[in-house]
Amino acid sequence: xxxxxxxxxxxxxxxxxxxxxxxxxxxxxxxxxxxxxxxxxxxxxxxxxxxxxxxxxxxxxxxxxxxxxxxxxxxxxxxxxxxxxxxxxxxxxxxxxxxxxx
Numbered sequence: 001x002x003x004x005x006x007x008x009x010x011x012x013x014x015x016x017x018x019x020x021x022x023x024x025x026x027x028x029x030x031x032x033x034x035x036x037x038x039x040x041x042x043x044x045x046x047x048x049x050x051x052x053x054x055x056x057x058x059x060x061x062x063x064x065x066x067x068x069x070x071x072x073x074x075x076x077x078x079x080x081x082x083x084x085x086x087x088x089x090x091x092x093x094x095x096x097x098x099x100x101x102x
Contacts, residue, residue: 027058034095039065039085044074051081066091 037046044065053059063083067075070085078085086094 024058033061035059035061035063036091036095037063037065038068039070039074039078041069041071041074044070044078047078047081047083050083064091064094 035050037050047063047065050059050063054063065078065083065085067085067087070078075085084094091097
Protein backbone atom coordinates (compact mmCIF):
# COMPACT_ATOMS: atom_id res chain seq x y z
CA UNK A 1 0.00 0.00 0.00
CA UNK A 2 2.87 2.37 0.79
CA UNK A 3 4.32 1.80 -2.67
CA UNK A 4 1.09 2.99 -4.28
CA UNK A 5 1.21 6.22 -2.28
CA UNK A 6 4.87 6.73 -3.17
CA UNK A 7 4.24 6.18 -6.89
CA UNK A 8 1.20 8.47 -6.80
CA UNK A 9 3.26 11.23 -5.18
CA UNK A 10 6.04 10.78 -7.75
CA UNK A 11 3.52 10.90 -10.61
CA UNK A 12 1.92 14.04 -9.19
CA UNK A 13 5.32 15.67 -8.86
CA UNK A 14 6.14 14.74 -12.47
CA UNK A 15 2.90 16.29 -13.70
CA UNK A 16 3.63 19.43 -11.68
CA UNK A 17 7.13 19.68 -13.21
CA UNK A 18 5.74 19.21 -16.72
CA UNK A 19 3.17 21.97 -16.16
CA UNK A 20 5.89 24.24 -14.80
CA UNK A 21 8.01 23.72 -17.93
CA UNK A 22 5.04 24.28 -20.24
CA UNK A 23 4.19 27.50 -18.42
CA UNK A 24 7.79 28.67 -18.83
CA UNK A 25 7.60 28.12 -22.58
CA UNK A 26 4.45 30.25 -22.75
CA UNK A 27 6.23 33.28 -21.31
CA UNK A 28 7.08 35.93 -23.85
CA UNK A 29 10.81 36.28 -24.44
CA UNK A 30 12.51 39.64 -23.95
CA UNK A 31 13.01 41.38 -27.30
CA UNK A 32 14.11 44.71 -28.64
CA UNK A 33 15.87 45.98 -25.53
CA UNK A 34 19.29 45.36 -24.04
CA UNK A 35 20.85 44.19 -20.81
CA UNK A 36 23.68 46.22 -19.31
CA UNK A 37 26.22 44.49 -17.09
CA UNK A 38 29.21 46.14 -15.37
CA UNK A 39 32.23 44.06 -16.28
CA UNK A 40 34.99 44.02 -13.70
CA UNK A 41 38.10 41.89 -13.81
CA UNK A 42 37.18 38.40 -12.65
CA UNK A 43 33.54 39.36 -12.09
CA UNK A 44 31.69 37.96 -15.10
CA UNK A 45 29.47 35.58 -13.15
CA UNK A 46 26.30 36.67 -14.98
CA UNK A 47 27.64 35.88 -18.45
CA UNK A 48 27.22 32.06 -18.27
CA UNK A 49 23.65 32.53 -17.01
CA UNK A 50 22.89 34.93 -19.88
CA UNK A 51 24.42 32.56 -22.43
CA UNK A 52 22.37 29.66 -21.05
CA UNK A 53 19.12 31.66 -21.22
CA UNK A 54 20.01 32.90 -24.72
CA UNK A 55 20.64 29.32 -25.88
CA UNK A 56 17.26 28.28 -24.48
CA UNK A 57 15.62 31.11 -26.43
CA UNK A 58 14.25 32.87 -23.36
CA UNK A 59 16.43 35.96 -23.81
CA UNK A 60 16.84 37.50 -27.23
CA UNK A 61 18.13 40.94 -26.33
CA UNK A 62 21.84 41.71 -26.56
CA UNK A 63 24.05 41.83 -23.50
CA UNK A 64 26.19 44.96 -23.29
CA UNK A 65 29.15 44.81 -20.92
CA UNK A 66 30.66 48.03 -19.60
CA UNK A 67 34.43 47.62 -19.53
CA UNK A 68 35.39 48.58 -15.98
CA UNK A 69 38.79 46.90 -16.00
CA UNK A 70 38.42 43.67 -17.98
CA UNK A 71 41.43 41.63 -19.02
CA UNK A 72 42.25 41.14 -22.69
CA UNK A 73 41.33 37.44 -22.36
CA UNK A 74 37.95 38.30 -20.86
CA UNK A 75 37.23 40.77 -23.66
CA UNK A 76 38.16 38.16 -26.27
CA UNK A 77 35.93 35.57 -24.54
CA UNK A 78 32.98 37.98 -24.54
CA UNK A 79 33.46 38.94 -28.18
CA UNK A 80 33.69 35.25 -29.20
CA UNK A 81 30.30 34.67 -27.56
CA UNK A 82 28.74 37.64 -29.41
CA UNK A 83 28.56 39.95 -26.41
CA UNK A 84 29.21 43.65 -26.98
CA UNK A 85 31.92 45.31 -24.85
CA UNK A 86 32.10 49.10 -24.57
CA UNK A 87 34.14 51.51 -22.52
CA UNK A 88 32.24 53.85 -20.18
CA UNK A 89 32.84 56.71 -22.63
CA UNK A 90 31.23 54.79 -25.52
CA UNK A 91 28.17 53.57 -23.57
CA UNK A 92 25.94 56.69 -23.82
CA UNK A 93 26.25 56.73 -27.60
CA UNK A 94 25.52 52.98 -27.90
CA UNK A 95 22.53 53.17 -25.56
CA UNK A 96 21.13 56.29 -27.18
CA UNK A 97 21.38 58.32 -24.02
CA UNK A 98 22.47 61.91 -23.56
CA UNK A 99 21.72 65.22 -25.19
CA UNK A 100 19.85 65.10 -28.46
CA UNK A 101 21.11 67.30 -31.27
CA UNK A 102 19.09 68.53 -34.20
